[in-house]
Amino acid sequence: MNNCISKKDTKAVYKDGNTVRKVFAPDYSKTDVLYEALNTARVEDTGLDIPKILSISVEDGQWVITSEYAKGxxxxxxxxxxxxxxxxxxxxxxxxxxxxxxxxxxxxxxxxxxxxxxxxxxxxxxxxxxxxxxxxxxxxxxxxxxxxxxxxxxxxxxxxxxxxxxxxxxxxxxxxxxxxxxxxxxxxxxxxxxxxxxxxxxxxxxxxxxxxxxxxxxxxxxxxxxxxxxxxxxxxxxxxxxxxxxxxxxx
Ligand SMILES: Nc1ncnc2c1ncn2[C@@H]1O[C@H](COP(=O)(O)OP(=O)(O)O)[C@@H](O)[C@H]1O
Ligand SMILES: [Mg+2]
Missing domain, CATH: 3.90.1200.10 (Aminoglycoside phosphotransferase (APH), C-terminal lobe)
Structure with missing residues (x-):
């Protein structure tokens, strides 16, 4: 996938139009991915203006959190x-x-x-x-x-x-x-x-x-x-x- 913004051992972030996709390694803990998404949503609920989570999915066996892209x-x-x-x-x-x-x-x-x-x-x-x-x-x-x-x-x-x-x-x-x-x-x-x-x-x-x-x-x-x-x-x-x-x- 092109447009890689950040790559670490267990996760990578890609820009995709107005969104970013955070893709986790196949063996990444499901609990940790879902916790990250839930915790971020709870921060959104405080009213703070942060890039919002748009979806959570599994693609080719890898969990993906898709969020709004923050410019800059x-x-x-x-x-x-x-x-x-x-x-x-x-x-x-x-x-x-x-x-x-x-x-x-x-x-x-x-x-x-x-x-x-x-x-x-x-x-x-x-x-x-x-x-x-x-x-x-x-x-x-x-x-x-x-x-x-x-x-x-x-x-x-x-x-x-x-x-x-x-x-x-x-x-x-x-x-x-x-x-x-x-x-x-x-x-x-x-x-x-x-x-x-x-x-x-x-x-x-x-x-x-x-x-x-x-x-x-x-x-x-x-x-x-x-x-x-x-x-x-x-x-x-x-x-x-x-x-x-x-x-x-x-x-
Ligand atoms: N919503 C976003 N919009 C633009 N860039 C982002 C967004 N989310 C992450 N990034 C970029 O990807 C990098 C890694 O994302 P981050 O969520 O911090 O993952 P990690 O857990 O690997 O630190 C960030 O430092 C930033 O440069
Ligand atoms: Mg980070």
Whole structure:
């Protein structure tokens, strides 16, 4: 099939007219595909303007989710093309996040429940797990829409000729939950930090400034979101994640 936008080991995304088709590998879990579709639909139900799911089908033994096509490029591409505009891109990314954090849907999985499950599933020292669980219990539980994987690859933007963003949306809502926005911000900060420290810093500073959040509060979520991220078992991330989780011992 032509018009491949993105290809990974287990899934690929193709443009097809005004739609995109996300095609999953033949052995991809049916539960996971249907969960992704349902979760995305639940985000649509919050009223947030995201590319809508149009159909779910099986073609040649492969599950396919068809959605509306969002015009433009990913924020990752845009940053590469216009590195001089980085500050305004951080602003747009943060503004969109603050906007979707105002939405909610009581049917979404609760972020706290997900984090508890992820921490319990980890093969970590039991004292560290206890510290993480205690910290999680002590942090406030909210019900704001959280993306769960809010990073420049999942942000789609339209721009004018100078690279100024004129429209922004996000895709890949499979990890969306309802919960504490600062936890979602800590997760994004962590993902950005793994790739580009200075971008991560700008992002955190901008979010904290606009929402009058003390950065220490976002930081208090870091050991927890780092532990959750360890469930992905990405070897290159292990060292940094372990160092973030260790913080628990000393605070
Ligand atoms: N609705 C869409 N409109 C335009 N591009 C999309 C759309 N959905 C996904 N894409 C593109 O495909 C890429 C991969 O899609 P995504 O849903 O994030 O899959 P993955 O689970 O592989 O990260 C995105 O980074 C984006 O570039
Ligand atoms: Mg993605």
């Amino acid at each position: 490029v990913t924020l990752t591409q845009l940053i590469k093309e216009h590195p001089e505009n980085i500050d305004s891109y951080v602003h747009a990314m943060v503004d969109y996040q603050i906007a979707f954090n105002k939405r909610s849907n009581p049917l979404l999985l609760k972020l706290k429940d997900k984090l508890v499950r992820q921490i319990n599933a980890l093969e970590l020292d039991s004292n560290i797990k206890y510290e993480l669980s205690t910290r999680l219990e002590s942090l406030p539980k909210h019900n704001k829409l959280c993306h769960g994987d809010y990073c420049p690859d999942n942000i789609l933007v339209e721009t004018d000729d100078a690279g100024k963003i004129t429209a922004i949306t996000a895709v890949d809502w499979v990890h969306a939950t309802q919960g504490n926005a600062s936890a979602d911000v800590a997760n994004t900060y962590l993902m950005l930090k793994l790739v580009d420290e200075s971008f991560a810093e700008k992002y955190l500073v901008d979010f904290c400034k606009k929402t009058h959040t003390d950065r220490r509060y976002v930081h208090s979520w870091l050991p927890i979101v780092a532990a959750a991220r360890m469930t992905k078992h990405i070897p290159e991330e292990k060292e940094l994640l372990e160092s973030m989780i260790d913080v628990c011992d000393y605070q």
